Amino acid sequence: MKTNRIKYLIIFFSYTVIYGLFLTIIRNDGYLNFEPLYVSHNFLMLKNPDIDLVKKFFFSYPILTHILAYPFSFINSLDAPFYASILFTSFLNTFIVRTIAKQTNVLFSIIVFIYLLTSPIFIYAATSGTSFYVYIIIYFYLFYMLFNYVKNYSIYYLTLCSIAISFIPFLDYKLLWIVLMLIPLLFIFTVKNFHDKDSGFILDLIRISKDKNSQKLFISNFISMVLIISFLPISVFLIYLMINNLYGDDFFFFLINNTSGWNNNNINNLTSTLGNLEYSLNAVNSFAVIKIILLISAFYCLEFVIDIKQSIKVVILAIIPVILILLMREQKIEMINLNFLVVFHIIAIASFLTFYKQNTLKSKNLKLTIYSLFFIGMIYGEFHYFKSSISIQEKNFFTSVTKNETNEILELNKRGAIFILNSIPLNSTILCDNSVFYPIITFDNNTHHFLENLSDDFTKALKKPAKHADYIIISKENSPLYSKDILAYYIKENAALLNHIIYESKYYQILKVRKS
Amino acid sequence: MVNDQYIYRKQLFLDSNLLDVTSHKKVIELSKKLDKSFLKIALDYGFISRGNYKKQLLKNNIEFYQFDFNTLNNFTYFDACKEDLYYFLNAIAFPLKNNNGDVEVIVSDPSDTNNVYSIADKLGLQIYKVHIAEDLDILKALHVKYGDDILYKAVFNLYDQDPESSAIETFTYKQVVFLGIMGIIALLFLFFYPKTSIVCVNVFINLFLFSSILFKFILTIAGSKVELESKITPEEVTKINDDDLPIYTILLPVFKESEVIYKLALNLKNLDYPKDKLDVKLLIESDDEVTTNAVKDLVFPTIFEPIVIPYAMPKTKPKACNYGLYFSKGKYLTIYDAEDIPDKDQLKQVCVLFDKIPKEYIAIQCALNYFNKTENYLTKMFTLEYSYWFDYMLPGLDKLKIPIPLGGTSNHFKLDKLRELGGWDGFNVTEDADLGLRSYAKNYKITVLNSTTNEEANNDFYNWIRQRSRWIKGYMQTYLVHMRNPIKLYKTVGLKAFLGFNFFIGGTVFTFLSYPVLLLFIILYYVFKSEWIGFFFPEWLIIIAIISFSIGNIIMIYMNMIAIFKRKSYSLILYAITNPIYWIMHSISAYKGLIQLITKPFYWEKTNHGLTKTTKES
Structure with a gap:
């Protein structure tokens, strides 16, 4: 036995x-x-x-x-x-x-x-x-x-x-x-x-x-x-x-x-x-x-x-x-x-x-x-x-x-995460649709503060990003996930925000929020 | 010697057709073999009935001696009776001295002069006069007058031998101190950190409740694995030679049973075991006129020896069984209740199994079930409960080598080991569960056997509540007794058995006490949307409480559903869904038991039997 x-x-x-x-x-x-x-x-x-x-x-x-x-x-x-x-x-x-x-x-x-x-x-x-x-x-x-x-x-x-x-x-x-x-x-x-x-x-x-x-x-x-x-x-x-x-x-x-x-x-x-x-x-x-x-x-x-x-x-x-x-x-x-x-x-x-x-x-x-x-x-x-x-x-x-090939979307997310880790100050608040950008959030490994979709802060930040977030990640119109990105709906009219792009990939952008 | 009521044996027994010639011969043979009087054999081994015998005596103009049991103390005390009570019980003879100081004797058989001469020799005195009385009255007088030492042992033997194992003390001093300290700590926490304390208590209750239920579920599954296995084959039973069978003691504790005595007598007759090897003791309380009269009036022969228990507190079944234990002569012993209908070959199966299993196994628990299972809602639920308990959970405990708490009846012991353990605890109202655990604490083991005893399920709500409150109170007593020294218990029985004991015995009690608390919590939150629940308890805790409570109930319902398969009681399956209602009844009984634990711990809630109209055949 x-x-x-x-x-x-x-x-x-x-x-x-x-x-x-x-x-x-x-x-x-x-x-x-x-x-x-x-x-x-x-x-x-x-x-x-x-x-x-x-x-x-x-x-x-x-x-x-x-x-x-x-x-x-x-x-x-x-x-x-x-x-x-x-x-x-x-x-x-x-x-x-x-x-x-x-x-x-x-x-x-x-x-x-x-x-x-x-x-x-x-x-x-x-x-x-x-x-x-x-x-x-x-x-x-x-x-x-x-x-x-x-x-x-x-x-x-x-x-x-x-x-x-x-x-x-x-x-x-x-x-x-x-x-x-x-x-x-x-x-x-x-x-x-x-x-x-x-x-x-x-x-x-x-x-x-x-x-x-x-x-x-x-x-x-x-x-x-x-x-x-x-x-x-x-x-x-x-x-x-x-x-x-x-x-x-x-x-x-x-x-x-x-x-x-x-x-x-x-x-x-x-x-x-x-x-x-x-x-x-x-x-x-x-x-x-x-x-x-x-x-x-x-x-x-x-x-x-x-x-x-x-x-x-x-x-x-x-x-x-x-x-x-x-x-x-x-x-x-x-x-x-x-x-x-x-x-x-x-x-x-x-x-x-x-x-x-x-x-x-x-x-x-x-x-x-x-x-x-x-x-x-x-x-x-x-x-x-x-x-x-x-x-x-x-x-x-x-x-x-x-x-040895990586999925394009994931690879792009990974590069975005590397940029965030290297260029964005620690503990900055980042607003993005978690259901689309969770790979970035995962790669970030809690170094920065991402607002979670189901939290009250996320809802507030959607309406007033300038007040509640330091950075925004948003899908571009050519992204296959564009229609699903909740931020794309809320932010697309806000030209002031959209002009301050600090990083851009094939399918998404990272924006620095101008504080009023 | 004056014996003016003498009757010739031939006239009394043969001419009256009480006995035929063959039976008469058998009685004589058995009398010599077992060293008991002629009448003792005839009455106790199913040759003649007490009712018909009494009628025959009355036909012969016998005047019965009437005992005044209140004045028995005034009768002369004979040392010979004290020293060899057993002899006088077998002779059915009670000696006394008349006002002149002459020795007289009261016997039950006016034809047996040899018996009278033997008594005279035993006493070393001449007998002046012979009186006749009913055998039960004589036996009662003997037990009440001379059974005090045995009675003391029946009550206090375990306490004298092993005080830590006796439930004479509900709470020991150490336990009171411990509970007091815990209570104070709890109050302090509640005062300084009320929210945290309540959350912690809630978490603990939920986790323990769920764990207890899960544990029982695991046992049920383990038991279902051996569902189709049989420890004894029919061939092994048929191969037995009756001459090789040992003497088997059956204890039948009864109290205020009238109708049921008839059924009891019939059920005993159906047992497939040599009559001369049965040592059946009907244990009757001395103040139980109902049963005494019922036995006296029986008009068909019975196979039991009445043992009358002198009055003493606590008035419990285990005390009665301990008293009967003193007079038991068998190699094995079992207990049946008055309404029990065991499988005919159960005793033989047990004998075969005892021979097969290792020597450290000292007891075998047979399965219990009900013959009136479809009578009403209560009997259906009771049947479901017993089915999953005895057909699945106990075999699960057996398979996982966790201590088995014995059931109320149909537990079969090796008599010498039972005596070694000190018998039953007279102060514990579930003496069976206690004895099972005590066996394990002394490194003995118990197993189960797939032979059924059918009983009468309680079909009355209040009767059920009384019975169940006693069982749960007994579990509380058993838990308190065995947890007096938890470290010692753990070292003796090992981790698995220790945890098994806590979940099975402690968990059962805890489950029924906490169930209504959790139910109220859920109802307040989910139905009434009570805001103060949300104030005290965080969301994650509420969700855990809802999940564990709901899933716990579902598991219990499911276990009841599994229970029907072994006996193919498919018509009961839908009733399993009402298990939560059945549990509320358990909770009522649990709180009743808890109150009695403090106010009257040794009080035995008598379960009324004979309420059903159903018979086993129907």
Whole structure:
């Protein structure tokens, strides 16, 4: 027991150290991304006594990413999102390796270890600093428990499923649709509870429908299962909405408030240069979606076919991802990025871990060979996915790692921050729309006093900048973020201010305010 | 010797059809084997009923001797009875001296002259006259006259052996001083820093409440992991050879039970255990005429030996059980309440499990549930509560190796270890929870078994409040007793068990006391938009309070929902949503218990049984 614990500790530290080294290298090469900067910005703002702590922290979205990274903000606010993503991804990887090691030999465990270490998806999860790692952990946990329920039919696994779903509203509330997707599965599970040894699913159903007592028990059993899965997540989400209404006067304050997410301006999810794209990830283009899914779902296809006789497992594999994509279309989501697409990959891993021993490939060497080949194939597919992705964060990551290129907007922000650090006196008050310029604020690292959007001082400064601010950062008309910049609306007529430009970049200007 | 009421045995038992020939033979065999009188075996081992026996005696024109229990002190004291009370109880014989100084004896069996001669030998005296009385009256007289030493031990044994573990003192001197100092410090802080103090108190209450609930949730999940596991298989039980089974003591403490005695007698008959290896003690308080008359009037045979507890304060179930413990002969012992319906093979399952588990395990707690679960709202909520407690939380404690507080009944002990621990604390109104923790403090362990005893759920609001106030008061007593020396407790049981104890026992009490306070806080702020809440408490604290209170309630509702699955009680699931209302009832009981803790700590709130119209079969 103790030897095993030490072994897994070593595996965990190996992942942590290797991901950490990789991150150090890419950051030294200039890797930047929107979401980690946004999270760091929030941590820095928390140290500002003037801000509304509740609105700033509790309604930042996704709040789950903030909570997971918050403990690391005491070490370093700028690195906190990365520490969290490395640590939690390493935990997940260690768990996967540990689970498969219990079922197979050392060689295969090493192969799995290496795959997880070199998989672009897992590298991205660990080192991008985005909330992607939270998605894969929740997906993994949810489906792993679901598959285990199929093996054991113990309420323990359904409970843990429900707990996993309860975290979803704090990550992406749209994913709560998963609850509805599970209802057909729960129906199947309930029929299984009434299973007779010699009969099949349809016969079980017929038998239940013929007897009134069985019908009653079946319905109450089914309703109970639905409640167990759905009660916790829906209640938790309702409480969150209630708190939003209490403090923000709107149940969806966390969505409408433009400072509550890294891309709440909705413009940051588009790339600044479009170019020729092999694939469109627009949600309504289902054929393109299928093509992109194939890139990252070789494993999913393998799990589908390798044990096709395990009917419930196959049903789960089929229902969830397909319904997820269909619902994304119904919700008119503009972009499907890896946060959603990865469900195919993760559900396959969860299935692989649960049913590895039972699958139809009995020959250990054949199993080893087939899975190893698929792992290599998956690495290639994932790499190609990132190459083709137009999701801004994924694209930033890929271009940064492979070409040492930084996103133009972020690079410009960084230069602006350097100018501010070098040229603007310490503790000067700077007015800017945080939802647009949070990268600058983050780079500044609390050296200067930036007025927070949700503070009273910001509102006063918007009306009388001369009285309440020393400097202003404002978007230029050619900036893709111009229409979202609240200052551009308030300040554009004020010629006196606009004439005193002390710094200018492609997309924004820094103005020194003339005191009257 | 004058025995003018002598009847031939054949006439009394066989010709009257009280016993058939085979049974008569069995009684004689058992009498010799167990060294008890003929009538004792016949009455206590289910051969004849007391009611029918009395009728037969009356048919034979027997005049019963009428005891005046108020003047028992005037009767001559026989040292032989004191030294070997057990002998006289088995003989069902009470000696006395008449006005002339002649020794007379009161017996229950007019046909058993051998018994009378044995008594004479025991006393070393000649017996002048024999009187006849009902066996219960004779037993009562014996216990009341000669049971004082045993009674003293029943009340004070634990206190004499281990005073620190007895709840005879609700608050020790050190605890009073400590609470006093804390109170003064709190007042000073409130005076000089009122806002900060109130904020700190609020934070503490919220955090502790939420942590307690979360802890129980973790236990429930841990327990659900072993939901499908069974420690004993049916094959292991069927393989048992009855001859290899040990003697099993069952204590049945009763008080003012009339109707329920009938059900009790039937339930005992259904137990799958060799009759001659059952040592069943029906513990009746000496002033309990209701139960005494009910037992006397039973018209079907029963398997129990009445033990009459002489009157002494505190009048509690643990004191009664301690008294019965003195007369117990089994290797294992369990307690059942009057209305309990245990699984038929529960005793056998326990025997098998004790043989399987390591020796440091000295007690096994079986699951409790209710046969009248759908009777009304209260019974439904009670069933949900017991289901998550016994089907999920206790197995969760077992799995995580945290001390298990025993339930009121169906806890099975190794008798020698129970005596070693000093029995139950007669001053603690939840003696079961206390004993569980005391076991751990002495490095013994307790486990759980998936065998059910069905009970009657309280279906009356006021009856429920009384019962629950006693339980919560008992938890308060248990907490105060075991936290007299927290450092010592921590060193003995370890960190996990120490924290488990604080969250489980202390947390339960704290939760129910603080729940209405937090509820009021939330209502004032959210519903009435009270401004003074905003004045005292910062926004971040209000939001934390709302979140922890709401999520705490949701978790509790969810735990109740999980509870239905093991027993497939699906019809109850929607009632789980009303758990907050049920908790308000708990809070009422908690405050009642708190007041009683100070005003009458040893007062035993009697729970009325036999109120349900439901039977297990229905």
